[in-house]
Amino acid sequence: MTVTLTRTDPEGQDREALIAFHTSAEFPFHVRARPGRADMERVLDAGTFRDEDHESWWIDDHDAGRIGLVVLEDLQEPSPLLDLRLAPAFRGQGLGVVALRAVTDHVFRAMPAVPRLEGQTREDNIAMRRVFLRAGWVKEAHYRESWPVEGGPALASAAYAVLRRDWETGTTTTFVWDDVTLTD
Numbered sequence: 038m039t040v041t042l043t044r045t046d047p048e049g050q051d052r053e054a055l056i057a058f059h060t061s062a063e064f065p066f067h068v069r070a071r072p073g074r075a076d077m078e079r080v081l082d083a084g085t086f087r088d089e090d091h092e093s094w095w096i097d098d099h100d101a102g103r104i105g106l107v108v109l110e111d112l113q114e115p116s117p118l119l120d121l122r123l124a125p126a127f128r129g130q131g132l133g134v135v136a137l138r139a140v141t142d143h144v145f146r147a148m149p150a151v152p153r154l155e156g157q158t159r160e161d162n163i164a165m166r167r168v169f170l171r172a173g174w175v176k177e178a179h180y181r182e183s184w185p186v187e188g189g190p191a192l193a194s195a196a197y198a199v200l201r202r203d204w205e206t207g208t209t210t211t212f213v214w215d216d217v218t219l220t221d
């Protein structure tokens with residue numbers, strides 16, 4: 038499986054494709070699980086797919102074709118945040134980890150000023166959480182009751198990150214969670 042990234046053109050030829058990608062699928066672990074056309078028109082007009090804070094790329098598999106999309110936000114901050122989405126037909130086949138590795142490679146190669154890359158997902162999105170771990174990302178936070186859920190209690194958001202220096206050396210460094218305790 039080889040995937041490549043193609044920068045989107047949200048103000049030009051990709052506007053309709055971005056709307057179709059989101060409105061034809063369900064994203065059960067996102068705050069807006071079924072975005073409508075009006076939602077998409079609004080986020081496109083707001084520059085969510087490309088402006089000084091955002092970039093986005095289609096994810097293309099050599100054999101399967103266009104399998105998904107990745108959006109980076111907070112590009113002016115030291116830790117950009119990613120949102121990775123596969124189209125429903127390509128979920129559950131192990132492509133998520135291939136895509137995340139390709140995105141990590143791309144960001145660290147193309148953006149030399151980025152020292153680390155972050156992602157957050159809902160606590161029950163086990164597939165995404167396993168994808169983060171398989172790609173060598175490290176869990177750094179568990180924000181309890183921070184993810185609003187329509188019609189139910191809020192869930193936690195789990196935050197993962199990868200460091201450029203780990204990516205460069207092919208290692209996964211971690212840290213001591215309970216480095217300060219009351220028993221010291």
Ligand SMILES: CC(C)(COP(=O)(O)OP(=O)(O)OC[C@H]1O[C@@H](n2cnc3c(N)ncnc32)[C@H](O)[C@@H]1OP(=O)(O)O)[C@@H](O)C(=O)NCCC(=O)NCCS
Nearest residue numbers: 066120121122123128129130131132133158163164165167
């Ligand atoms: C989240 C997503 C990227 C995961 O990619 P994927 O290729 O579909 O992931 P897979 O189905 O291969 O699952 C990854 C792993 O989780 C496991 N898994 C999946 N669902 C699971 C579940 N409900 N319980 C336990 N394990 C589960 C898989 O068995 C696999 O295990 P492995 O690490 O041993 O191979 C993809 O499903 C997707 O785009 N979903 C919609 C958008 C989304 O939620 N994006 C996250 C926002 S950051």
